[in-house]
Amino acid sequence: MKRWGLRHRGGNSRETPLADNGIFYMTDAVPGKKYRIARIDGGYRLNSRLCAMGFIPNEIFYVSGASRGGPLCVFIKGTKFAIGRGMAEKIQIREI
Amino acid sequence: MAKEIKEITIAISGNPNSGKTTIFNNLTGLRQHVGNYPGVTVEKKTGVIKYKGYRINVVDLPGTYSLTAYSLEEIVARNFIVNEKPDVVIDVVDSSNLERNLYLAVQLMELNTPLILAFNMADIVKKSGKKIDINLLSELFGAPIVETVGSRGLGSDKLLEAIVRAVSSRKEKKVEVKYGEEVENEIDRITLVLKKQKIPTFKFDIRWIAVKLLEQDREIIDKIKKGSGSKYLKVEETVGSSIDHLTSILRDSPEVIIADGRYGFIKGALLEAYKEVDSGKLDVSEKIDRVLTNRILGIPIFVLIIWLMFQFVFTLGKYPMGWIELGFEKLSALITEIVQQGLIRSLLVDGIIGGVGGVITFTPNIILLFFTIAVLEDSGYMARAAFVMDRIMHKIGLHGKSFIPLIIGFGCTVPAYMGSRILENRKDRLVTMHINTFMSCGARLPVYILFAGAFFPAIAGNVIFSIYLIGVLMAVTMARVLRATRFRGESEPFVMxxxxxxxxxxxxxLIHTWERTWMYIKKAGTVILAISILMWILFTFPMIGNNYSQNYNGQIEKFEQSYRSGEITEDELNEKAAVIEGKMAGERLTYSAAGRIGRFLEPVFRPLGFDWKMVVATISGIAAKEVVVSTMGTLYSIQEADGQSDSLKTALYNHYHPLVGYNFMLFTLLYFPCMAGMVIFRKEAGTKEMLFQIGYTFLLAWVMSFLVFQIGRLFI
Known part of the structure; x- marks a missing residue:
């Protein structure tokens, strides 16, 4: 597992399913439906990059498509991004 | 009255896809210079404009979303702004997407740079009926704003005007982004420690450093650490406790909170100056994407587009290539006519035209290739291609975009190396380049045609296909090996x-295509010229003089006499003379340094089943793979050898076992692409990587051929 930073908190989704309160991961988003980002949990480097691209808490987004097992297409802040699953698993989301 | 020319430097920054390059092109036109930033492979474009008594140096910074130290491009952009202190920084902003694009502007503001905002694509905003209060925004950001439409060349004059105005009357008005009470308290704490410990701040603003430390910016941390020695411990302690404190009370890490603060500032400004409506409706792009990135259709469409590109580049390129070849042939003929037979003629015709001409001949391919790549890039399809191919390429440790240079490699490895530039991540790019040579290029095909035709005439097609297949398998294997060893880890997470x-x-x-093509031509004129001369020397000296094993000239004379006396026809004379001249060429080659090196190296290649002639052909193939065929021809004293030469095929068939013939094809596939390829490789990846490429491909070729020959021998 690649360490992103000194304070890596290891927020890897699959082994540690999120408890409850309607929070889940971006990889589980239903395409076309709008969600809000709840939290970004990837170590400072990944966090900084995602933030610079507009992935910040409370931002609304929707997944507009995905290739099977490959990256997701995410529409956020007026721009479309292709984002790898590994990265999408570091983004926690909730329903609006 | 002579006016004094004032020299100023401006930098152009902006998000990717904001139209930054178009603005740069509009300002500078064709007066551009492309180089690299010192020590890194990030492209640096510069240009000069003369305007109202100013000589304006324009530097195009790499497109970035922010000025954190996440990528090489960001570090380069930030270091340029901090170290070179440009007189003005123009931030090109996509004004149809202000909230996102102004994030970089806020960071530039924080760096305290004299800033001009170019609100690009202003026409799109106007068309959509939205209104921006430019004056108010300009006030809020403390920077002049100029509206531009890059695609139609509008606004460049106003931009120049604004630059001159900003330089002649600099007003110090600092706009500060506030991050909320908790964060501000920690910034104050850190600033205090920095001051108290007298930590060197280099050219940075102290508040900015405090913010960067909270964001855990590696570049800055390392810099401060180095500059302050043991005093840094105190800083580290304070920053650590600040981060823990913020994380515990705000439940997000500081870099996220700070980013949130910047977006908050932008939102606040836009709330006053701009009526934002998030329409979320399906626009044209979305409709196109429904098809092009479709789960099922995506890959077939991608394959089709690549196939069309391949056809376009190599089919259309064939004609101008033919003209250039013809031109060089005419030039050779002309030189043969006006220059006396001898060394100078041989150097000009065989060495320089043969070497440099062979490289220049590929120029039409290069032009067409970069033209298509530029179209795919600028239209927005390239990003989709990467998206569609990412899953498959990911499995062999590569990036979705790697697929494109690999496909190009089947045509010619040289443009394929250059095409690897579309990969931003250095490791992705290097792995792609290192395996590209195994995608068997067009120049190797004549060698396969000759050998497969000589040894396996009935199944030549299948044999050649098997070589191509082995190439692809080697590429996949080596990609995984390189990813697991030299280029381990740091596989950039996929987001674009x-x-x-x-x-x-x-x-x-056109500008894109031209600048890349020009770089190629320039190389052909310099380094490749030098190597061509070197290869010529190897194959020419030492000269045999009159030390031929037989009196060949006497033999030719004898035939000429019999022709004059009517015993043989002119055709017969020419045929006989050609055979003898072929033998002479063979002996000259044997006598030359290349021939000697061949015999000297023969023991190394004997375990592969090669004799010294194959070694010499291999050496000549370093210049260009198709040369292998003509060298083989010379060695077997057959004039005008090409892949179709039946006498050469017979000669090969009589001399070698089919296993050796196959093995030679395999070796030709794997070893060292060609000298033009290596020159470009060095230009793209540096000397170290080039040496690695040369070393490992030779080694791999040797080991594979060794295995095939030694194992194959057991069965024959």
């Missing part, structure tokens, strides 16, 4: 913008 589809501007595409 899928910009809206746009119709590319012809000017942008």
């Amino acid at each position: 913008e899928l910009p809206p589809y746009r119709i590319p501007t012809l000017k942008g595409i």
